[in-house]
Amino acid sequence: MKISSKPRLRSIAAVAVLAGPTPAMGAGPSLDGAGLSLLWCLPFAGVLLSLAILPMVASHFWHRRQGLVALAWALLFLVPFASVYGSSASLHQLLDVALLEYIPFIVLIGSLYTIAxxxxxxxxxxxxxxxxxxxxxxxxxxxxxxxxxxxxxxxxxxxxxxxxxxxxxxxxxxxxxxxxxxxxxxxxxxxxxxxxxxxxxxxxxxxxxxxxxxxxxxxxxxxxxxxxxxxxxxxxxxxxxxxxxxxxxxxxxxIVNLPLIAGVVFAVAASGTTFIGPVDIAGVEVRGESLVRDAVLVVLAVLSLALxxxxxxxxxxxxxxxxxxxxxxxxxxxxxxxxxxxxxxxxxxxxxxxxxxxxxxxxxxxxxxxxxxxxxxxxxxxxxxxxxxxxxxxxxxxxxxxxxxxxxxxxxxxxxxxxxxxxxxxxxxxxxxxxxxxxxxxxxxxxxxxxxxxxxxxxxxxxxxxxxxxxx
Structure with missing residues (x-):
């Protein structure tokens, strides 16, 4: 999939802004959804349609290039976002998603996949x-x-x-x-x-x-x-x-993996009931207990591979x-x-x-x-x-x-x-x-x-x- 040129991306951003009031950036990278146009959701719709259609109509391309397709849709959100709010806000938004949502998600999924x-x-x-x-x-x-x-x-x-x-x-x-x-x-x-x-x-x-x-x-x-x-x-x-x-x-x-799975459950449960305090990572506040939890999950996965x-x-x-x-x-x-x-x-x-x-x-x-x-x-x-x-x-x-x-x-x-x-x-x-x-x-x-x-x-x-x- 070809990534659009910069002028075209700016025109997409302009359409999104004109279709509704310009959303204000709150503290940190958070978005004020009260002013967001639904047009900003088009890249997400594109991801869903790609998942739905490409495996049927272009199976070989999809299985070989699905990573590039995913990257293209992500950029179709991030680049217009950077055009409207600036590259710094765009980077903060990306870091916020990565540190607070995506990395913990992948660590949990990956550890359970490895252990089970x-x-x-x-x-x-x-x-x-x-x-x-x-x-x-x-x-x-x-x-x-x-x-x-x-x-x-x-x-x-x-x-x-x-x-x-x-x-x-x-x-x-x-x-x-x-x-x-x-x-x-x-x-x-x-x-x-x-x-x-x-x-x-x-x-x-x-x-x-x-x-x-x-x-x-x-x-x-x-x-x-x-x-x-x-x-x-x-x-x-x-x-x-x-x-x-x-x-x-x-x-x-x-059978050694059974107590390791119990360890995953305990680590997840404990991360919600303990308090270590926030840790600032490149301007994003991450709960210290979440970092400990993810580190424990990685260790448990490594132990599973070794044992x-x-x-x-x-x-x-x-x-x-x-x-x-x-x-x-x-x-x-x-x-x-x-x-x-x-x-x-x-x-x-x-x-x-x-x-x-x-x-x-x-x-x-x-x-x-x-x-x-x-x-x-x-x-x-x-x-x-x-x-x-x-x-x-x-x-x-x-x-x-x-x-x-x-x-x-x-x-x-x-x-x-x-x-x-x-x-x-x-x-x-x-x-x-x-x-x-x-x-x-x-x-x-x-x-x-x-x-x-x-x-x-x-x-x-x-x-x-x-x-x-x-x-x-």
Whole structure:
């Protein structure tokens, strides 16, 4: 993809400015979303369209040049931004995204990918519908304890290996994304980043379990039932293969990685409950506890590489390609998503004001609107800031939201966690799991193709949850 010339980029910046009031730069690199035009979101839309279209129409180009495509869209935001605000503000914005969001994201994803990639589960993995459903249920249950990313990295390879000789495999990964990568993380602050942010804001640790277990149980039950029926139908049409062995006891190699995963969970949890103080890095204030956490995660990943038997990684066909793909594409997503998040944070004073008008008043909140707006925005934007935006829109008082306004917080929390399953980029592990599956030779649906699956299997139970829990 060709990068536009400087005059053309300046003209794009001029159009963005003329379409709405010029946003003011706040303290540091933060944007005042109240004055941002929606045109600033075009590079982010370009990233999404590239993810959706290029793998279908230019597959060879996409797999060889996706890093350049991601860089091009990032520059199409940063260069006009620099033209309007100056190169210093642009550099601060880039450093802010890198230090506060992107690097911690990659460190967490990379450490879990490395550690879980050293765990090999073998034995009686027959790929039967009953066993596959049991693996899905186990991963869903574990997700709230070790996080959706941790559970996904532990269970995705055994699931794929158990079904390697089957003709139909894509549906396995799709429902795995629905259940393990998203729905399962709804019961503790460790399960999914939005709930962890709520915990940091003052929501009690036990609150998600006490208030979201009925929603989670209903959604997980419906999805597991649909998965079993669909998988059984596919299974009956396939010729029995040699991988359906049975009778062999369960084996696990790389058991040293289990305490390392526990170490990751502890490091993440501790980073939210300890205080070291801010550290200034090139004008960006980074929490000292976050730096310690990331350093610990890197050490744990290095220990995994050093201590894991090579046989376990060979059996898992471990390689770095999936995590490198995620790193390249999410770099562009994290940069180009900045104006969209800023507009949302501006609430009723920004370009997204009509959305906030639908939320109702403080005395009569519209729970259906909170559920669906939080969810739909979380499915395309980062679900953590989307959660915070609507948390603050509902008053931002953790005592009130965890008490009298518990139904409002339940709508926000359920929307942010559950609807991350609607797209590949709705939650961090979604795209990672897709990348792992494709590198294992499983033909996954396109971006829009996945949305057809989520529309068919996720939307109906989400509507049921709406009617049962939020329509009153």
């Amino acid at each position: 990639g050293g765990i090999w589960l073998g034995g009686s993995l027959s790929g039967s519908p009953g066993q596959n459903t049991a693996i899905m249920a186990a991963g869903t249950g574990l997700a709230s304890l070790v996080g959706t990313t941790g559970a996904a990295m532990i269970f995705i390879r055994p699931l794929m290996r158990a079904n390697r000789s089957r003709t139909h495999q894509a549906h396995l990964v799709i429902f795995f994304i629905f259940l393990v990568c998203n729905v399962g993380g709804a019961l503790t602050p460790l399960g999914d980043p939005p709930l962890f942010l709520g915990y940091l804001k003052g929501v009690p640790f036990s609150w998600p379990f006490l208030h979201l277990w009925p929603h989670t149980l209903l959604l997980a039950t419906v999805l597991l039932a649909w998965f079993y029926v669909l998988d059984r139908r596919y299974y009956k049409t396939e010729t029995p293969r040699e991988h359906r062995l049975g009778g062999e006891g369960l084996k696990i190699w790389g 894991t038997p090579l046989k376990a990684r060979r059996q898992n066909e471990f390689n770095w390609a999936p995590v490198l793909e995620v790193a390249k594409l999410f770099a562009a997503i994290f940069v180009t998503i900045v104006p969209a998040i800023a507009i949302l944070k501006a609430g009723e004073h920004g370009a997204a004001a009509p959305l906030f008008a639908a939320l109702g008043s403080a005395d009569a909140p519209n729970h259906i609107a909170y559920f669906w707006l939080t969810g739909l925005l979380s499915s395309f934007l980062d679900n953590a800031p989307s959660y915070l935006v609507f948390f603050n829109a509902a008053g931002g008082d953790p005592v009130a939201l965890a008490g009298p306004l518990a139904s409002t917080l339940a709508a926000i929390s359920a929307g942010a966690v559950f609807m991350g399953a609607l797209t590949y980029i709705g939650n961090a592990p979604n795209f990672m799991v897709r990348a792992i599956a494709e590198h294992q030779g499983i033909k996954m649906p396109s971006f829009f193709g996945f949305m057809l699956w989520s529309g068919a299997f996720m939307i109906p139970p989400l509507l049921l949850i709406t009617a049962v829990f939020f329509a009153g």
